Amino acid sequence: MLTEFSIIDKFFKNTPKNPETRLGIGDDCALLSIPQGYELAITTDTMVEAVHFFPNVNPAQLGHKLLAVNLSDLAAMGATPIAVTLALTMPHIDENWLTEFSRGFLKLAQFYNVDLIGGDTTTGPLTLTVQAIGLAPWRQSLKRSTAKTGDLIYMTGLLGEAGLGLKILQGYDCDAENALVRFHEPMPRIEIGFALREIASSCIDISDGLASDLGHILKQSGVGATLDFDKLPLSDDVKNYIESTGDVLMPIISGDDYELCFTIPPRFANRAPKNCTAIGIIESELGLRLKKSGQIEILTAKGYEHFS
Numbered sequence: 001m002l003t004e005f006s007i008i009d010k011f012f013k014n015t016p017k018n019p020e021t022r023l024g025i026g027d028d029c030a031l032l033s034i035p036q037g038y039e040l041a042i043t044t045d046t047m048v049e050a051v052h053f054f055p056n057v058n059p060a061q062l063g064h065k066l067l068a069v070n071l072s073d074l075a076a077m078g079a080t081p082i083a084v085t086l087a088l089t090m091p092h093i094d095e096n097w098l099t100e101f102s103r104g105f106l107k108l109a110q111f112y113n114v115d116l117i118g119g120d121t122t123t124g125p126l127t128l129t130v131q132a133i134g135l136a137p138w139r140q141s142l143k144r145s146t147a148k149t150g151d152l153i154y155m156t157g158l159l160g161e162a163g164l165g166l167k168i169l170q171g172y173d174c175d176a177e178n179a180l181v182r183f184h185e186p187m188p189r190i191e192i193g194f195a196l197r198e199i200a201s202s203c204i205d206i207s208d209g210l211a212s213d214l215g216h217i218l219k220q221s222g223v224g225a226t227l228d229f230d231k232l233p234l235s236d237d238v239k240n241y242i243e244s245t246g247d248v249l250m251p252i253i254s255g256d257d258y259e260l261c262f263t264i265p266p267r268f269a270n271r272a273p274k275n276c277t278a279i280g281i282i283e284s285e286l287g288l289r290l291k292k293s294g295q296i297e298i299l300t301a302k303g304y305e306h307f308s
């Protein structure tokens with residue numbers, strides 16, 4: 001029978017690689033040092049079985065996604081991840097599950113040079129919590145509250161891929177492999193987030209959907225925006241989905257893409273990173289609008305709010 005300590009030894013051992021990690025797993029606390037000129041960016045996200053993931057999900061992909069969604073929050077602040085803690089609550093000890101889960105988790109951690117420095121292991125309904133810690137140069141983090149009228153709105157990658165992946169899992173018939181990969185194994189946009197610190201006026205990661213997440217920037221910045229539907233970066237699979245279902249808003253209101261949505265003052269537009277698309281503009285008129293086929297509709301986090 002595996003105990004908490006043998007579980008950690010067997011599945012979660014990792015040698016700290018960052019110079020900031022002075023002490024990793026094994027003591028009452030881990031110890032991190034903060035280099036001069038930096039501040040810590042700290043975030044946490046929990047995933048509960050049947051709430052945030054399907055009970056039959058591939059555990060390696062679950063390990064990847066759990067870490068990815070936390071690292072995505074650091075990316076959205078322009079922070080570089082250095083360390084994470086992992087709190088595992090499991091109904092029973094399933095060695096195969098732990099082998100796969102830890103493989104997916106640690107593979108992504110290694111990719112971004114993130115140390116697993118501690119955690120907790122308890123019994124109960126399957127619940128996974130990560131706390132991620134990153135370094136951000138002093139006072140240079142990207143916030144939600146600092147978008148300005150006239151700024152251009154950009155996003156990384158493609159919109160609605162994960163949403164399409166979810167539709168496929170729910171029965172929509174199509175063989176869009178990329179959509180399933182984006183749903184199960186999103187990649188946090190760490191490098192782009194870091195590069196954005198010098199040019200972006202605000203940033204958020206798209207976890208709940210573009211309309212909802214951009215809405216947070218708008219609300220906290222006290223501004224509004226218009227998105228241009230024709231400029232949204234949609235894959236052929238998503239375009240086909242829209243054509244065959246008429247579900248125009250799916251990419252805008254579905255979550256889980258973990259792309260970055262950010263604003264750039266026009267004078268920095270020529271410095272926008274590659275693989276990013278300008279999708280709209282920040283305006284002084286409050287609210288979120290969508291321009292499509294010459295018409296302007298008002299958008300809410302859940303969809304259209306037609307003019308009355």
Ligand code: ADP
Nearest residue numbers: 008012025026027028086088117118119120121
């Ligand atoms: P304590 O009783 O002081 O909370 P624990 O017995 O819970 O310590 O944990 C022992 C060590 O193992 C600690 O360093 C803790 O951070 C680490 N740890 C526990 N669970 C995990 C986990 N799931 N992943 C990584 N480290 C863990």
Ligand code: MG
Nearest residue numbers: 004119120121
């Ligand atoms: Mg403990």
